[in-house]
Amino acid sequence: xxxxxxxxxxxxxxxxxxxxxxxxxxxxxxxxxxxxxxxxxxxxxxxxxxxxxxxxxxxxxxxxxxxxxxxxxxxxxxxxxxxxxxxxxxxxxxxxxxxxxxxxxxxxxxxxxxxxxxxxxxxxxxxxxxxxxxxxxxxxxxxxxxxxxxxxxxxxxxxxxxxxxxxxxxxxxxxxxxxxxxxxxxxxxxxxxxxxxxxxxxxxxxxxxxxxxxxxxxxxxxxxxxxxxxxxxxxxxxxxxxxxxxxxxxxxxxxxxxxxxxxxxxxxxxxxxxxxxxxxxxxxxxxxxxxxxxxxxxxxxxxxxxxxxxxxxxxxxxxxxxxxxxxx
Numbered sequence: 201x202x203x204x205x206x207x208x209x210x211x212x213x214x215x216x217x218x219x220x221x222x223x224x225x226x227x228x229x230x231x232x233x234x235x236x237x238x239x240x241x242x243x244x245x246x247x248x249x250x251x252x253x254x255x256x257x258x259x260x261x262x263x264x265x266x267x268x269x270x271x272x273x274x275x276x277x278x279x280x281x282x283x284x285x286x287x288x289x290x291x292x293x294x295x296x297x298x299x300x301x302x303x304x305x306x307x308x309x310x311x312x313x314x315x316x317x318x319x320x321x322x323x324x325x326x327x328x329x330x331x332x333x334x335x336x337x338x339x340x341x342x343x344x345x346x347x348x349x350x351x352x353x354x355x356x357x358x359x360x361x362x363x364x365x366x367x368x369x370x371x372x373x374x375x376x377x378x379x380x381x382x383x384x385x386x387x388x389x390x391x392x393x394x395x396x397x398x399x400x401x402x403x404x405x406x407x408x409x410x411x412x413x414x415x416x417x418x419x420x421x422x423x424x425x426x427x428x429x430x431x432x433x434x435x436x437x438x439x440x441x442x443x444x445x446x447x448x449x450x451x452x453x454x455x456x457x458x459x460x461x462x463x464x465x466x467x468x469x470x471x472x473x474x475x476x477x478x479x480x481x482x483x484x485x486x487x488x489x490x491x492x493x494x495x496x497x498x499x500x501x502x503x504x505x506x507x508x509x510x511x512x513x514x515x516x517x518x519x520x521x522x523x524x525x526x527x528x
Contacts, residue, residue: 232480268485326444337369353393
C-alpha cells in the first residue's frame with residue numbers, strides 16, 4: 201500500500217517494510233547511541249541526584265555527541281529548571297525528559313519536498329566528498345519509483361568525472377542526464393537541462409553543483425548565475441535547495457552549512473553516512489542552531505537505505521534502550 205505524506209510525496213505504509221527500515225535506522229544509530237544514550241544511562245545509574253556535578257557530566261556527553269554548544273546549553277538549562285521546579289525529581293527521569301525535548305526541537309510541520317511547477321527544480325549543493333552525486337542518484341530513484349518523470353543536470357563541471365558518475369546513477373534510476381564537457385559553464389548546463397525538461401514533460405529536475413569552498417566568491421557567483429538562469433526559465437524555481445552534509449564530520453557540517461546558507465537559500469538538509477558515525481547528534485544541532493530541517497537521511501550504501509527523515513522515528517531510534525520497537 202502507498203499513501204502520501206509531507207506535501208504529496210508517496211511513502212510506503214506496509215507495516216513490515218516500515219518496521220524493517222526502523223530496525224535499520226536503529227542499527228545505523230548504534231555508534232551515536234553508544235556515545236549518547238548509553239553514556240547518559242550510565243551517568244544516571246551512577247548518580248544519586250541532579251546536582252551541578254551531574255549536569256557537568258551530562259553537558260560533556262551532549263557535546264561529545266555533537267549536539268552543539270548552543271543546543272547543549274539549552275538542554276542543560278532545561279534539565280536544571282525542571283529539577284528546580286520538581287518537574288523531574290530524580291536522575292531516572294532525565295532520559296525521558298531529554299527524549300521529549302529533543303523530539304520538540306526536531307519537530308517540523310513543513311512540507312518535506314515541494315513538488316510544484318512543471319518542472320519542479322531542485323538544486324543540490326554541498327562540498328565534494330559528502331556523497332552529493334550519489335544522493336542525487338538516490339533521490340532520482342526514489343521519485344522514479346513513484347512514477348515521477350525525473351531528469352538530472354550535471355552542473356558540477358569542475359570535478360573530474362562528476363558528469364560520468366551522475367550518468368551512472370541516472371542509468372540506475374532510469375533517468376535522462378543532461379551534461380556538458382568538463383570545465384563547461386554550469387549555467388549553460390542548467391539552461392539546456394531546463395529546455396530539455398520542459399520539452400520532455402519532466403516532473404522533477406535535480407541539479408548537481410560544484411562543491412568547492414576554498415574560493416567562496418567563485419561559489420557564490422556560480423550559484424547566483426545558475427539561480428538567475430533557473431528563474432528566467434521557470435520563474436517560481438528552484439522549489440527546493442537541498443544541502444548535503446556528511447554526518448561523520450559532526451560540527452564541521454555546521455561550519456559548511458553556514459557557508460552555503462550565506463551563498464544560497466537553503467530550504468533543507470540531506471544528512472548522509474549516519475550509519476558510520478558516533479556524531480548523529482548533529483541532527484539536533486542543524487535543526488536548532490541553523491533553523492534548517494533535516495529532510496532526508498542516508499543510513500547505508502543501498503538505494504533503499506535513503507529515505508525521508510521522520511523526526512519521531514529518529515528520536516525513538518536514538519533513545520531506544522533495548523526495548524521492543526514501537527509499532528510503526
